[in-house]
Amino acid sequence: MLYRRSVIAASLVAALPARAQAWPTKPIKLVVPYAPGGTTDVIARMIAEHLGQRLGQNIIVDNKPGKGAMVGTALVAKAAPDGYTLLMSVISGLSISPTLYGGGDFDPMGDFIHVSLASRNPSVLVVNPGSSARTFQEYVDYAKANPGKLAFATSGAGSSNHLLGARLEQVIGAALVHVPYRGAGPAMIDTIAGNVPSMFDSLPSAAPHIKAGKVRALAVSSEQRSPAFPDVPTMKEQGFPDLISYSWFGISVPARTPQPIVDRLASEMQAVLKEPAVVKRWEEIGAEGSTMTPAEFSRFVQAEIDKWTPVVKASGAKPD
Numbered sequence: 476m477l478y479r480r481s482v483i484a485a486s487l488v489a490a491l492p493a494r495a496q497a498w499p500t501k502p503i504k505l506v507v508p509y510a511p512g513g514t515t516d517v518i519a520r521m522i523a524e525h526l527g528q529r530l531g532q533n534i535i536v537d538n539k540p541g542k543g544a545m546v547g548t549a550l551v552a553k554a555a556p557d558g559y560t561l562l563m564s565v566i567s568g569l570s571i572s573p574t575l576y577g578g579g580d581f582d583p584m585g586d587f588i589h590v591s592l593a594s595r596n597p598s599v600l601v602v603n604p605g606s607s608a609r610t611f612q613e614y615v616d617y618a619k620a621n622p623g624k625l626a627f628a629t630s631g632a633g634s635s636n637h638l639l640g641a642r643l644e645q646v647i648g649a650a651l652v653h654v655p656y657r658g659a660g661p662a663m664i665d666t667i668a669g670n671v672p673s674m675f676d677s678l679p680s681a682a683p684h685i686k687a688g689k690v691r692a693l694a695v696s697s698e699q700r701s702p703a704f705p706d707v708p709t710m711k712e713q714g715f716p717d718l719i720s721y722s723w724f725g726i727s728v729p730a731r732t733p734q735p736i737v738d739r740l741a742s743e744m745q746a747v748l749k750e751p752a753v754v755k756r757w758e759e760i761g762a763e764g765s766t767m768t769p770a771e772f773s774r775f776v777q778a779e780i781d782k783w784t785p786v787v788k789a790s791g792a793k794p795d
Contacts, residue, residue: 491746496559498736502533507563508547510540512660513630514677514762518594518724519563519757522747523635534561543633543794544568545579546736550769553580556729558736564727566587570779574634574787576794583780585730589772591726591744594762597697598636599691600627601680601705602673603666611694614673616622626652628666628674630659632794634673635722639696641790646717666690677722677760678703695761698722703761717729721763723779725772741769 503524511517519536527534538549548568554560569583581587600611608614618625629636632655644651656662659680666674667689673731674681674690678701685692685704692707696718700709710718726744728737747753748766757764767775 481714498739499530499532500547501700502535503530503559503561504537505534505561505563506547506551507536507538508540508544508557508568509538509566509630510656510658510660511538512663512680513658514596514680514722515563515724516658516764517545517679517760518659520565521745521753522593522726525747525750525753526663526743528711529746530739538658540631543572543574543575543631543637545576545633546661549579549581551727552586553728554729556604556731556733558728558732558740560729561589561726561740563593564776566722566723566779566783567631567634569727569776570783571635571638571787573780574784575633575792584773584777587727587730588652588732588769589776590726590728590737590740590769591748592723592765592767592775593723593744593748594679594757595723595765596677596679596722596762597695598639598675598722598759599678599685599695599704600673600675600693601666601681601685602693603669604688604691605669606672606691607795608673608693609691611710613709614693615643615647618643618651618782619647622649626654626671626673627652628656628671630662631655631657632792635720636677636791638786638792639718639720640675641792642718642786643715645790646715663690679757680760682760685691701761703759705780725767725776731747737769 523534544565544567551562573579622737627640665671684690694710745766748764
């Protein structure tokens with residue numbers, strides 16, 4: 476009897492890797508914690524297409540915006556750890572909003588396995604074409620001459636762009652009016668329509684609107700000018716080195732997801748980010764592709780939490 480039980484137990488253990496290796500056998504859901512049309516959505520759909528091709532299954536993008544990306548992030552934290560629910564993890568949902576909103580119902584590190592970084596992106600300040608501001612300095616001069624009157628839109632409270640706007644207020648010593656939306660797409664629509672005069676947006680989602688002349692780009696928040704927009708100066712070169720800022724996007728899964736599934740996802744993401752079509756697309760929209768192992772990405776996320784927590788507290792930014 477003991478021998479029979481041992482054989483059965485060994486068979487069950489051996490079956491676990493086999494089932495994991497069979498993954499995926501059905502479509503996968505990729506939760507995007509912002510509304511359609513923004514950078515997170517743009518990056519997610521490109522990843523979903525190419526990662527799905529490599530996995531042999533459709534990856535369905537599921538937009539779940541709200542509370543500075545915390546709504547969608549929390550949904551994945553509570554999802555079954557079976558490899559069929561992925562998170563498009565973002566700087567806001569994991570590193571900024573938990574502090575901004577006074578905590579959440581998930582642990583940014585303990586409730587997830589952070590699989591792979593997908594891209595790192597600078598922000599860009601854009602204005603409606605009818606704006607009198609032709610340069611970043613003119614924008615700043617107007618804000619200082621009219622404290623509390625110049626509004627800027629963002630994809631939502633808790634986004635890196637919200638914090639960038641709050642940081643600008645600190646640097647120039649003048650209040651701005653933050654207008655948060657439930658995603659960059661709706662915010663850009665209102666900026667183009669002139670309902671809000673300016674917007675801090677991640678460069679990838681703003682790129683097509685800049686190229687189409689629907690908005691005017693005044694400055695980017697990167698260390699150096701973006702190869703996609705070499706004529707747009709950096710905030711740093713215009714005398715604002717404290718405004719260097721990047722958002723980032725990656726793939727995370729619920730904690731306790733089987734290691735073989737994590738390893739497969741990590742391996743395929745490494746391959747996806749090296750595909751010529753993806754590399755070209757990232758260059759076109761001003762995104763910076765970057766590959767990391769799960770261990771490296773986990774350390775990166777922890778470092779971002781450590782970096783942004785005191786910044787959020789010091790900024791005095793509110794959820795709005």
